[in-house]
Amino acid sequence: MTILTTPKRSSFLWEPSKERIENSHIKAFADFTDQPLFPYERLHLWSTSHLGDFWSSVWDYAGVIGDKGDQAYVPSFSMPDAEWFPNARLNFAENLLRGSLDRIAAYEASETGVHHSITLRELKMEVAKAQQGLKDLGVQKGDCVAGITTNNIQGLVALIATASLGAIWTSCSPDFGTKGIVDRIGQVRPKVLIATLAYQYKEKPFHIEKKIQETTENLEGLSAVITLNGEADLPGIKTQTWEELCANDADVPDFTQTAFNDPLYILYTSGTTGLPKAIVHSVGGTLLQHVKEHQLHCDVQQDDVLFWYTNTAWMMYPWLVSGLASEAALLLYDGSPVQSDNLPHLWDVADEVGVTHFGTSPKYLETLAKADVQLKNTHSLTTLKSILSCGAPLAPEQYDWVYETLKEDLLLASISGGTEIIGCFVMGSPVHPVKRGEIACKALGMAVDVLDERGASVYKEKADLVCTQPFPSMPITFLGEGGDERYRNSYFSKRPGIWTHGDLAEQTIEEAFIIYGRADTTLNPGGVRIGTAEIYRVVEHVQEVEDSVVFGLPKDHDEEIVLCVVTKHFNEELAKNIRRQIRSQASPRHVPKRIYQVDEIPHTINGKKVEGAAKTAALGDFVKNEASLRNPSSLQSFRQLTEKEYL
Numbered sequence: 306m307t308i309l310t311t312p313k314r315s316s317f318l319w320e321p322s323k324e325r326i327e328n329s330h331i332k333a334f335a336d337f338t339d340q341p342l343f344p345y346e347r348l349h350l351w352s353t354s355h356l357g358d359f360w361s362s363v364w365d366y367a368g369v370i371g372d373k374g375d376q377a378y379v380p381s382f383s384m385p386d387a388e389w390f391p392n393a394r395l396n397f398a399e400n401l402l403r404g405s406l407d408r409i410a411a412y413e414a415s416e417t418g419v420h421h422s423i424t425l426r427e428l429k430m431e432v433a434k435a436q437q438g439l440k441d442l443g444v445q446k447g448d449c450v451a452g453i454t455t456n457n458i459q460g461l462v463a464l465i466a467t468a469s470l471g472a473i474w475t476s477c478s479p480d481f482g483t484k485g486i487v488d489r490i491g492q493v494r495p496k497v498l499i500a501t502l503a504y505q506y507k508e509k510p511f512h513i514e515k516k517i518q519e520t521t522e523n524l525e526g527l528s529a530v531i532t533l534n535g536e537a538d539l540p541g542i543k544t545q546t547w548e549e550l551c552a553n554d555a556d557v558p559d560f561t562q563t564a565f566n567d568p569l570y571i572l573y574t575s576g577t578t579g580l581p582k583a584i585v586h587s588v589g590g591t592l593l594q595h596v597k598e599h600q601l602h603c604d605v606q607q608d609d610v611l612f613w614y615t616n617t618a619w620m621m622y623p624w625l626v627s628g629l630a631s632e633a634a635l636l637l638y639d640g641s642p643v644q645s646d647n648l649p650h651l652w653d654v655a656d657e658v659g660v661t662h663f664g665t666s667p668k669y670l671e672t673l674a675k676a677d678v679q680l681k682n683t684h685s686l687t688t689l690k691s692i693l694s695c696g697a698p699l700a701p702e703q704y705d706w707v708y709e710t711l712k713e714d715l716l717l718a719s720i721s722g723g724t725e726i727i728g729c730f731v732m733g734s735p736v737h738p739v740k741r742g743e744i745a746c747k748a749l750g751m752a753v754d755v756l757d758e759r760g761a762s763v764y765k766e767k768a769d770l771v772c773t774q775p776f777p778s779m780p781i782t783f784l785g786e787g788g789d790e791r792y793r794n795s796y797f798s799k800r801p802g803i804w805t806h807g808d809l810a811e812q813t814i815e816e817a818f819i820i821y822g823r824a825d826t827t828l829n830p831g832g833v834r835i836g837t838a839e840i841y842r843v844v845e846h847v848q849e850v851e852d853s854v855v856f857g858l859p860k861d862h863d864e865e866i867v868l869c870v871v872t873k874h875f876n877e878e879l880a881k882n883i884r885r886q887i888r889s890q891a892s893p894r895h896v897p898k899r900i901y902q903v904d905e906i907p908h909t910i911n912g913k914k915v916e917g918a919a920k921t922a923a924l925g926d927f928v929k930n931e932a933s934l935r936n937p938s939s940l941q942s943f944r945q946l947t948e949k950e951y952l
Contacts (some may be wrong), residue, residue: 317738318708329735330600338362346816353752355775361776362592363763367596370489384802389502390589391563396467396560397569398589402429405631410659411492412459416508416640418600419657423458433558435466438550442529446471446561453479454617455504457637459533463499471561478616478910479504483519484932487572492583492784501533507641565589568781572620572693572724575909575933586727594728596780601749603662604735605631609925613664616911616930620724636660644671648676652684659688666696667703671845674706681711691716696913700842701742719744721820728778731818743817751776755812762919765823770810771803809836828857830864834897843890847883847903849874852906856920868897875902880952899951905941908935919943
C-alpha cells in the first residue's frame with residue numbers, strides 16, 4: 306500500500322462548494338442572527354464575546370422545545386459559577402422525540418447486519434411503555450437509572466424513558482468487568498438497573514448473568530433490576546424482564562419539566578489513575594451543546610442518518626443520541642467494527658441505511674489503510690457527506706488516505722473535546738476547507754486558545770489547550786465527597802479562572818488546530834516538549850507494527866523515549882527502519898532510545914491507548930485502576946520491561 310507523504314498540489318484536500326455553503330445550517334444561523342458568516346473568526350469572536358446572545362440564538366434557531374425564560378447568561382467572577390438560562394424549563398426527551406411521526410428515528414445493526422428500524426411514532430410508544438414501567442417502580446425526577454446496555458434500540462428507549470421523567474441516566478458497556486462497573490455506577494447509587502444478560506463481540510456470544518449478579522450485590526440503594534435478553538434470579542432484589550416492565554397500556558409519554566441546570570447524565574473518565582471521576586452533566590447544557598455541534602459544525606440536516614461507532618460507556622454515545630433533536634435518524638451498532646472475513650462490514654451497513662455522517666476513530670481508519678481497503682471501488686457511498694473522527698489525533702497521512710480511497714467530495718473533520726464537557730472545543734465545519742493534519746476551527750461559543758507557561762497566547766508552538774470563557778456544558782459537579790473542589794482543582798488550579806483542558810495543542814496562523822495528545826503524557830527529553838501523537842503518526846504506517854505505545858522513562862535527571870511495539874517481526878532491521886522514518890518525518894529528537902517488543906498494548910474499554918498505565922507498570926509502580934483497561938493482562942509485559950532486551 307502506498308501512503309502519500311506530501312500534500313496534494315492544492316493546499317486543501319477539500320473545499321465546500323458555494324451551493325453547500327449556501328444550504329448549510331451555519332449560513333442559515335449567521336443570517337438568523339444577522340451576523341456575517343465570513344470571516345469565520347469574526348463570527349466566532351461574536352459568539353464568545355456575546356455569550357448570552359449566542360446561546361439564546363442557538364436555542365431559538367434549533368427550535369428547542371421549552372420555556373427559555375427571560376435571561377440566557379448570568380456572568381460570575383468564577384468561571385464554574387456562571388449561570389445559564391436560570392428561569393428556563395424544558396425536558397430533554399421531549400426534544401429528542403420531535404418531528405414527523407413517520408420518519409425513521411433509528412436503525413439497529415450488529416455483526417450480522419441491519420436488523421430493523423423504528424419510526425418516531427413507534428419509538429414514542431415504546432418510550433411511553435418503558436416510562437410507565439419505571440414510574441411503577443417509583444422512579445421520579447432526580448432519581449438515577451443505570452444501564453449495562455448495548456448500543457441498540459432497547460438501550461435507546463431506556464435512556465429516553467429515564468430522561469422523560471426528569472431522572473438521571475448513566476451507563477456502562479457490558480464488556481466491562483464487575484469491578485469496572487461497580488467503580489463507576491456504584492458511585493451513583495442507582496434506584497433501578499437495566500442490564501443485558503448477553504452480548505456478542507467478534508462473532509462470539511458472551512453470557513454475563515454472573516457478572517450482573519455480582520454487580521447488584523455491590524450496589525447500595527438498588528430497588529429493582531430490569532433484565533434484557535432473558536430472565537435472571539437475583540436473590541433479595543426485585544427483578545423484571547424488559548417485556549414485563551413494558552407490559553402496560555401507555556402509548557403517549559409524559560414529559561416532566563426540569564430546570565436548565567438539572568442533572569441529565571453521569572459520565573465517567575477512564576479512571577486509569579484512580580477511581581473514575583463521575584461527571585454530572587446538565588439537561589440544558591448537553592442539549593444546547595449538541596444541537597450546536599450537530600447543526601452548525603457537522604451540518605446534520607433533517608432526515609440525515611448519523612452514525613458513530615461507540616459503546617454505551619463513551620461520551621460519543623449520548624452525543625449520538627442527541628442527533629434525534631436535529632430530526633436525524635440514528636444508526637445504532639453493537640459489535641466489532643471489523644470482521645475477519647470482511648473488514649469493511651461497517652460500510653456495508655452504512656451503505657444499506659444511507660449514512661450521511663460516519664463517526665469513527667483514527668485506529669479504525671488505520672486498520673483499513675493497512676489492509677489496503679479501497680472503499681470507493683466496492684461501496685457506493687452516495688449519501689455520505691462527512692467522516693468525523695475523534696479519540697486520538699488524526700495523522701496527516703490519514704487525511705490523504707480518506708480522499709484517495711473513500712470519496713473526494715467529503716467533509717473530513719477531526720474533532721477534539723472531552724467527557725468533561727460532553728462535547729468539543731475544536732471541530733470542522735461545512736464552510737471550512739480541509740487541510741491535512743489540521744482541525745479546521747474553534748467551535749462556536751467556545752473561547753478556545755493555546756497558552757504557554759507565561760499565560761500568553763501562542764501560535765506555531767505546542768502549549769496548553771484552554772478555554773477562557775464559560776459555556777453551558779461545563780459539568781455541574783463531580784459526584785461524591787468534595788466533588789466541587791475536585792472539579793475545580795482538575796481544570797482551574799493551573800490557571801485560576803481559565804479552563805486548562807490537559808491537551809497539548811498548536812494553533813496555526815489561520816487559527817486551525819493540531820492536537821498532540823494529553824499534556825500529562827507529553828515527552829520531555831532534553832527539556833523539549835514532544836507530543837506522543839507525532840511519533841504515532843509515523844509508527845502507525847510501518848506495515849510490520851500492529852500496535853504501539855510510547856512514553857518516557859527517567860535517565861540521569863532527564864528522560865529517554867521508550868517505544869513498545871506489537872509485531873511478529875522484531876529485529877534490528879525493523880528497529881532501524883522505525884528510527885529512520887521517525888527521524889525523517891518528525892525530527893531527531895523524536896527518535897526512541899529504546900524499542901521493546903510486547904505482547905499487547907493497554908487500552909481502555911473505548912480503545913484509547915493508556916500510556917500512563919504502561920509507564921507506571923514499567924516503573925514497577927502500582928497501576929491504580931486496572932479495571933478500567935480492556936486488557937489488564939497486557940501490563941505484565943511492561944512490568945517485566947527492564948528485564949527484556951531492546952533494540
